[in-house]
């Protein structure tokens with residue numbers, strides 16, 4: 001923990017999901033699905049469109065009333081109230097400036113904003129100079145930086161991210177990956193992405209979800225620590241392995 005005391009939350013727990021079941025209109029999306037998210041690590045979840053990645057995130061966050069399954073944190077406490085969320089859309093409120101968007105959670109909780117924490121995060125994402133700008137005055141990459149700062153402002157030990165950088169151009173995406181890779185360190189993160197390179201750059205662990213009902217068909221840890229360099233030659237072979245897993249038909 002830093003001297004200012006708010007860089008990292010209390011110890012991030014590991015998460016275990018077991019016996020997950022989810023049916024939509026008689027079709028089993030998950031049937032007895034299990035997975036582990038290691039404590040303080042980033043797990044990246046890949047899978048073909050429609051396989052159920054977003055549904056799995058919602059299930060783990062306790063947001064899907066139709067789903068069944070046991071969700072356990074390694075410290076024995078409930079996950080509820082310890083999860084922050086970041087989506088593909090920045091979800092910034094257009095009538096609030098950057099700093100008020102970062103502290104939106106406090107506003108919704110009717111609590112005063114934590115000024116030092118807000119400034120610290122805006123500095124970390126390189127937007128301290130734009131604290132008074134409205135979202136419409138920012139580029140897409142800047143807006144996602146604000147969204148990242150808002151997610152981190154919540155200072156939760158667990159973070160679920162649903163394709164957070166998918167809408168960005170390739171170079172901005174690499175920059176945001178570097179930024180996120182540093183700022184998410186120490187938290188238990190589940191990041192859904194369609195981009196094998198993004199998963200290989202940011203993940204301590206990679207999971208591939210395929211089939212119906214969906215199952216984890218690949219799970220491995222790339223060498224080295226994230227954020228990995230995009231031109232790291234060892235990632236190329238792993239990228240091919242991921243693409244093959246994503247293209248494999250169910251049961252093949």
Ligand SMILES: Nc1ncnc2c1ncn2[C@@H]1O[C@H](COP(=O)(O)OP(=O)(O)OP(=O)(O)O)[C@@H](O)[C@H]1O
Pocket residue numbers: 024025029047048049050051052053054055056
């Ligand atoms: N509320 C719902 N009611 C009925 N079907 C749903 C509902 N939500 C999701 N589905 C279906 O469940 C399947 C999985 O959806 P989900 O969004 O979880 O997939 P995904 O892997 O995240 O897809 P993508 O990569 O395209 O975002 C899809 O076939 C979707 O149409």
